[in-house]
Amino acid sequence: MRSLFFLSLLLGMHHLRAQQYSILIREGHIIDPKNHIDAVMDLAIDKGKIVKLAKHIDGDAVQVVNAKGLYVTPGLIDLHAHVFFGTQPDHYLSDGLEALPPDGFTFRVGVTTVVDAGGAGWKNFSIFKKNIIDHSKTRVLCMLNVIGEGMRGGAYEQNANDMEPKMIATLAKENLGLIVGIKVAHYQGHDWRAVDSAVAAGKLAGIPVMIDFGGSKPALSLEELFMKHLRPGDIFTHSFGNLSPTREPIVDEATGKLRAFVWEARKRGIFFDVGFGGISFRYSQAIPAIKQGFLPSSISTDLHSGSMNNAMKDQLNVMSAFMAMGMAFPDLIRASTITPAQEIKREDLGHLSIGAVADIAILNIREGSFGFYDYTGYRITGNKKLECAMTIRDGRIVYDLNGIAYPIYPPSSKK
Numbered sequence: 128m129r130s131l132f133f134l135s136l137l138l139g140m141h142h143l144r145a146q147q148y149s150i151l152i153r154e155g156h157i158i159d160p161k162n163h164i165d166a167v168m169d170l171a172i173d174k175g176k177i178v179k180l181a182k183h184i185d186g187d188a189v190q191v192v193n194a195k196g197l198y199v200t201p202g203l204i205d206l207h208a209h210v211f212f213g214t215q216p217d218h219y220l221s222d223g224l225e226a227l228p229p230d231g232f233t234f235r236v237g238v239t240t241v242v243d244a245g246g247a248g249w250k251n252f253s254i255f256k257k258n259i260i261d262h263s264k265t266r267v268l269c270m271l272n273v274i275g276e277g278m279r280g281g282a283y284e285q286n287a288n289d290m291e292p293k294m295i296a297t298l299a300k301e302n303l304g305l306i307v308g309i310k311v312a313h314y315q316g317h318d319w320r321a322v323d324s325a326v327a328a329g330k331l332a333g334i335p336v337m338i339d340f341g342g343s344k345p346a347l348s349l350e351e352l353f354m355k356h357l358r359p360g361d362i363f364t365h366s367f368g369n370l371s372p373t374r375e376p377i378v379d380e381a382t383g384k385l386r387a388f389v390w391e392a393r394k395r396g397i398f399f400d401v402g403f404g405g406i407s408f409r410y411s412q413a414i415p416a417i418k419q420g421f422l423p424s425s426i427s428t429d430l431h432s433g434s435m436n437n438a439m440k441d442q443l444n445v446m447s448a449f450m451a452m453g454m455a456f457p458d459l460i461r462a463s464t465i466t467p468a469q470e471i472k473r474e475d476l477g478h479l480s481i482g483a484v485a486d487i488a489i490l491n492i493r494e495g496s497f498g499f500y501d502y503t504g505y506r507i508t509g510n511k512k513l514e515c516a517m518t519i520r521d522g523r524i525v526y527d528l529n530g531i532a533y534p535i536y537p538p539s540s541k542k
Contacts (some may be wrong), residue, residue, distance in 0.1 A: 148173045148188040149522060149537075155194030155489060159201060160461035161478035170199060172485040175522030180479065189539075190524065190532045194489055197516050198456075201464040201477050202239025202486030205442050207337070207364050207402040207427035210267060211246030211255050211277070219280030220246045221272075222254055225432045229265040232430060234526040236441045237488030237515040240266040240476055242467075244337060244364070244402075244429070245310030248277035249294045252306070260305070264525060266486070268471065269302075270310040270337050271295055273325040284313040290324040296331030307471035308335045308362070315342035315373075322356050329358070335470065337362040337400070341374030349375045350388040359396025362470055365407035366399040366423060367416065376412055383415045390421075398470050401449075403439040404429030406502045410452075414507075417452050425467040426459065438500050443490075443513040448499035451509025456492075489517040489531075 150172040157168045157180065169184040170177065210229040213222030220226045229241050247255035247269060260267045272278055275289040283289070299306040309328050314321035325336040338361070340352060353363070369376040377389045377399075393399065401408065401423045426449060428434065428442050439445060446459045454462075468477030476486065491514045500506040518526040527535065 146189055147171070147186040148178065150190050150192060150485075150519065150524065150532075151184060151186070151188035152192045152194050152199055152487075152489070155197050155199035157199045157479065158457055158460045159479040160457055161465040162480060164479070165457060170479065170487075172519070172522050175485055177479055177481055177483050177485050179481070189537045190534060192489070192517065192532050194516075194531070196491075198490045198492070200237070200460050200488050200490060201479055202518065202520065203237045203442055203463045203488050204240045204242070204467040204477055205233070205238045205427050205430065206242050206400055206425045206467040206470065207244040208241045208430035209246050209278070210241055210243045210430070211259060213258065217280075219278055220431060221248070221277035221279045222251060222258075223279075227430060227432060227435065229259070229263050229267055232435065232441065233265040234518040234520065235515060236443045237490060237518050238265070238442050239486035239488070239518060239520045240268065241430075242268045242270055242307060242471065244270045245272040245312045245339070246278050248272040248275040248289075249291065249298045250275040251277055252298060252302075256305075264520060266520070268305060268307045268473070270308040271299060271306050273309055273311050273321050273328070274314075278312060285315060287316065287320050290321065292324050292328035292331060295328035299328070299332035299334055303332075304473065306334070307473060308337050310337045310339065312339035313342060317343045317345070317347065319347070319356055322352065326356060326358065326361070329361070334472065335361050337364050339364050339402070341365075341370045344373055346372060346374050349377070349386070353388060353392035353395070353397055357397055360398070360470075362398045362400050362424075363392075364400040364402035364427070365404065365429070366401060367409060367412040368407040369409045369412055370406070378412045378415050380411055385416055385419050385421050393421075398424040398466075400425045400470075401427050401445060402429040403427070403434065403445050405431070405433045405437055405439070408439070409501050409503060410505045410507060413449075414452055417449075417454065422454060422458060423449070423462055425470060426462045427467070438502055443515060444499070447497065447509065447512045448507070450511055450513070451497070451499055451507055485519055485522040487519040488515060490514065491516050
């Protein structure tokens with residue numbers, strides 16, 4: 128009996144050694160806009176990397192995923208979120224209670240990379256890195272706030288003396304790839320100091336700026352922002368908001384027409400990000416813009432405790448809303464993967480190329496009747512809604528909604 132036991136054990140060990148891949152995804156409909164793939168294929172992963180894509184892949188794997196009838200895409204990138212969670216009751220989105228710990232709100236909706244948009248400034252980035260970035264399974268990147276105190280709220284965000292382009296750029300250059308941009312948010316002065324300070328730091332560090340523009344009375348000119356202050360490659364977020372009279376909208380709601388200079392800004396190389404948020408998205412802006420062929424460059428959530436429990440909810444809900452407005456599914460994936468990666472100069476992400484890190488979302492499109500609304504209460508309906516079936520981060524299954532991996536847990540995993 129003992130000899131039979133050891134023989135079976137050796138055969139089992141041999142079987143494990145003979146397995147070619149760590150994960151083999153079978154018969155999924157792969158959507159990879161960067162590589163122009165839109166077809167049913169198999170995909171193999173090993174040692175955290177994508178190693179093969181083909182119509183059919185032979186060979187064994189530690190785990191096999193049956194993705195038939197599902198869509199396999201690069202891991203989603205949420206370009207605008209607030210994940211500098213902390214315990215300080217008066218710190219808003221900078222080590223405060225209204226930001227959210229990323230891992231609880233990313234993998235379940237296919238997001239593998241999240242960019243914190245301005246929660247941390249140069250004064251407290253080290254806390255953000257130590258407490259959140261270094262302890263999250265989600266890949267957490269940072270848009271450093273132009274204000275040294277970060278997005279602490281109130282008077283802190285109005286302190287023009289706390290804008291230090293050289294300090295910002297020095298820290299950004301020391302953390303290139305991790306600090307991927309500079310964020311302007313909530314500054315209400317009727318001047319260009321916040322924007323120009325951010326752009327100055329961006330030039331020194333070689334990274335883009337993201338502008339959350341508004342709050343000034345009277346409103347500063349969007350045309351001047353796009354044409355005279357921002358550079359090609361910079362990012363305008365909350366693109367479909369209407370915060371009049373403190374910020375001009377991109378669509379003239381009296382005529383329903385997209386302002387001509389917005390088209391020119393896009394031609395110039397300005398990116399337009401959604402940043403849905405709590406009060407930063409209105410269908411009265413998005414619907415006419417999309418009907419006129421103006422699609423967002425990137426789809427993002429502006430995730431925080433207020434938006435997630437209100438109209439926004441999560442990345443897939445925002446994508447589903449844009450699908451209900453007529454945006455094609457491959458365009459949704461492009462705006463949630465490779466384009467945001469390009470915006471932050473992290474083109475190692477957002478695609479399924481051979482050798483790329485195995486960050487993958489497996490999505491289901493549910494059919495039914497679904498409602499999507501904005502903070503004004505305006506509601507649209509759609510007959511499709513996205514749902515995450517599985518998320519793979521760095522070659523490991525981190526979320527499996529219905530247990531479609533076999534075995535569900537790899538033999539070497541610790542229970």
